[in-house]
Amino acid sequence: MTRPARRVEAILLPLAAGVLLVAAWHAAVRATGTNVFPAPAAVARGLAELARKGLLLRYSRDSLWRVAAGYGIALAVGVPLGILLGWRPGAARAANPVIQLLRPISPLAWIPVAIVLFGIGNLAAIFLIFLASLFPILVSAMNGVRGVPAMYRDAGRNFGLSRGALLSRVIFPAALPEILTGLRIALGIAWIVVVAAEMIAVNSGLGYLVIDSRNAGKRYDLVVAAMLLIGLIGLVLNLLIARVARLRAVRWGFRQEET
C-alpha cells in the first residue's frame, strides 16, 4: 500500500469505528426506550450546556491542575529517590520489600487516610494522585538504573568521570527510556485517580461533575458528557507524553515499540 493511502486509512478506519459505535449507542437507547440513559444527541447538548456555563473549561482545568501538582511532586520525589535506590544495591534491597508491599494497594484504599491527614479538600486529592503516581515512577527509575549495562559504567569510569558526572552523563541517560515508560504509566494512573479523588474530597473538577450531575437531579446526559471529557483529556495526555519518547536521544530505548 502506498504511504498516503495508509495515512488515509489510519484516519478513516477509527472514524468509521467511532461512527458505528455512536450509531449503535443511539439505536440501543431507541430500542430499549430508556428514559434514564441519554442518547448521543442529549450528551452533545449536555456538553454544549457545560461549555455555555463555563463549567467545561473550569472543571477540566481544576482536574488538570490537581494532576499536575500530585504528579509533579511524585516526579520530583520518585525520580531522584529511584535513581538513588538503583545506584546503591544495598538501599534497593532494604527498600524493595516495603515498596512491593505498598505498591499493590489501590490508591482508593488510601482515601480515608488522606482525609484524616489533610481533611476534605484539594490537599487530600493531590496526596492521592501523588501516591498513585509515585510507585510506577519510583520503581521504573530504580530498575532503569539497576539495568544499566556494566559496560556503560566502565566506559564512563574509563574516561575519568567523577561519581556525580558518571551519574548525570552515563547512568541517568542510560536509564531514561525506562524512566519515561514509568512516567507514562504514572500519568495514566494519575488521571484515573483524580476522578475518584474528586468524587469524594472536593467540589470541582470532572470527577465532581460526574457525581454531582447524578446526585443533583439525575442528569445522566451530563454524567456521560463528563465521562467523555475524561476519556478525551486522558487520550491527549497520553499522546503528549508518548511524543517525548520519540525524541531522538531516547528513541534507542523504545525500538521494540516502533511500528
Place this chain on the structure above:
Amino acid sequence: MIPAAESLPGRSKLAIRGLSMTFRGELDDVRVLEDLALDVREGEFVCILGPSGCGKSTLLNIVAGFLPPTAGSVRIDGEEVRGPDPRRIFVFQERGVFPWLTVEGNIGFGLGRLSRTERERRVAHYVQLVGLKGFEKAYPHELSGGMKQRAEVARALAVDPDMLYLDEPFGALDSITRLVMRGELLRIWQTEKKTILFVTHDIEESVQLADRVVVLSARPARIRRIVEIELPHPRDLSSRRYLELRDGIFEEIGLAHRI
C-alpha cells in the same frame, strides 16, 4: 625488509607479574588465570589469543583496572594499576558506544576539560580519521555495526591515550566489514603510535594484526607460547611465512588437522 617489532622502541610499557584470578562461586571457586607474566613494549601491537571462555577478557579487564586480581601485579610505566585511567582506553564490542549520544557526542565524550573550539577540532579530526564524515549528527541506532565500532574507536582515540585495550572488537561484525576494520585499525595504529592489547579468539585475525601473539591455554589460562609475527605490514596473507605462522598457532591451540 625491517621486521615490524624491531622497528619499535624497546622501552617496556606494560609488565604483568604472577597474575592470578579466582572468581568466588556459590559452590566452587573458579580459577580463571594462573600465574601469568607478560611484558609489552611501547608502541607494540599484542594479540591475546585463546579459546572462548579461557579468561582472556578477564585478563584485559584486570589490566584495564576494572577488576582487581586475586594475586600478582600489573604495572604500566612502572606504576601499579589501581583502577581505570583515561590514558588507557578500553574498546568494547560496538555495543559500547553510548546510544543516547550522537557520533559527535560520543567522540567528544572524554573531552569535557578542553575548550569548545579545541574539542570541536579534535572531534572533527577523529570523525575524519575513522571515516564517519557526514554522520556526525547520527545516533548509534541509525548506524551499521561497523560504523558504531568506528565511532567507539574514535571516542577512545580522541582523548589521546597511550594504550588501547580492544576486547574482541570486531567479533560481532560480518566478515567483510571485519577485514576492512582490521586494515583501518592497522592504519590508525601506524599513524597514532599507540600500544595495543587486542583480545581475540580468531587465529587469522591475530596473525594479520599483531607484532606478537600471546597464546593462552584453556581455563585456568596460562601463557602457552608467545609467537613473534615478524612480517611487515601490509601482510601478504598467502605468503609462506604467514601460513607457517598461522598453522603453527593452529597446532599450538590443538586445532590442527581436526577441522
